[in-house]
Amino acid sequence: MSTISYRQIFADGVWNQNTGLVVLLGLCPLLAVTNTVVNGLGLGMATILTLSFSNLFVSLARGIFRPEIRIPAYVLIIASVVTVIQLLLQAWMHDLYRVLGIFIPLIVTNCAIIGRAEAFAARNRALPSLVDGFATGLGFCLALVLLGALREIIGRGTLLSQASLMFGDFGDSLQLTLIPNHPGFLLALLPPGAFIGLGLLIAGRNWLDARRPLTRAQRADSSPSKAAAPADGQGEFN
């Protein structure tokens, strides 16, 4: 695991082991906030930051904790990181914070974060851990943004509405109305739409994966064992 390349870390985090679409962790925020792109992006960026820093700190602290208390220690680290991010958001992106509300503090409970701490950061050096956190967060963020885009286009006919929450006045110019006079398709905006949309995204990802010619990595170890047993121990945190 220690010889893993950065390229592989990114491939795993964004595609092969995508938190939202493959490992299916952190579904609660994934389903709850993705009624618009901007909400998804906001939570996604907060998750990227949390994962990067929690991985970094866990990696730096590895060896300090006895195995029996490592989980509470990770939770303390993650909770501190999330609270710092929450305070910063509250101070500098207050309107976005108000939209995301409870889902910012709830990042603590996103199993993907403790999962990466346990499966990766606790066994690797600081820099690879930071990169792994970033890549995993990026994968999650992409899933959030894609699902947000899908639901926003179908549900409202717009894209990037309320972008001013994130980008200030500049954001207003980003908003696109793809379908003028869209009557609104409620199903896409309500929770069932989130489940259906997520199902479609997972199906789409699997379809692309199946069509894809074998990658170098897969050719290198073509044994099926890798596919059968994904990353070490990630499933434990469901």
Place this chain on the structure above:
Amino acid sequence: MKKAENSILRSAASLAAVAIIGTTLLTGVDKLTAERIAEQERRVVLEQLAQIVSPDRYDNELQDDLLKISDELHFPRGQTVTVYRARKNGEPEALIMKLAAVRGYNGMIHLLVGINADGSLSGVRVASHKETPGLGDVIEVEKSDWILGFSGRSLQSPATTEWAVKRDGGEFDQFTGATITPRAVVEAVRLSLEYFQANQALLFQAPAQNTTSEQL
């Protein structure tokens, strides 16, 4: 035995160390951001209030001139209503009540009701609600003009008996598929006007109960 004790101590010490580092970090960040967060919260409240009573109508600090009232008859379910009082040159100009309509379809509908000193409505806005998206959410100003229809109304226009949705024989439109939501809002606005009529003098004269600036 000695060894086991040592390992427990070591575990406890390392956990305590993380907790101390974490707490120190959070205290620091909190100190750094507290002022800005309070400022932001004030700004949000002011922006919401400005939608109802425009800032050029008053010259006092709205958020320092507030009153907390409770009155089970007009504001049921034990809610505490915050009243912001707008004055110009010390004269009462308008007030804004932050209250909840309790008979919504899904939980409380939090409203801001602005009442001019003459008893007419300056405006009404929904601060937050959990009504059904697509049906009940038409009360949001972003979704429709319905809520703007309150501006300028008073207990005389329409008469008290007409303060209801059309379905109940009143003046106010309901929405297709959603009667309960507008009914709840109309009722809450009427009750706040009645409270205002009965307590107008007290509402403007009572000394400010300036606790802390609060989030809407």
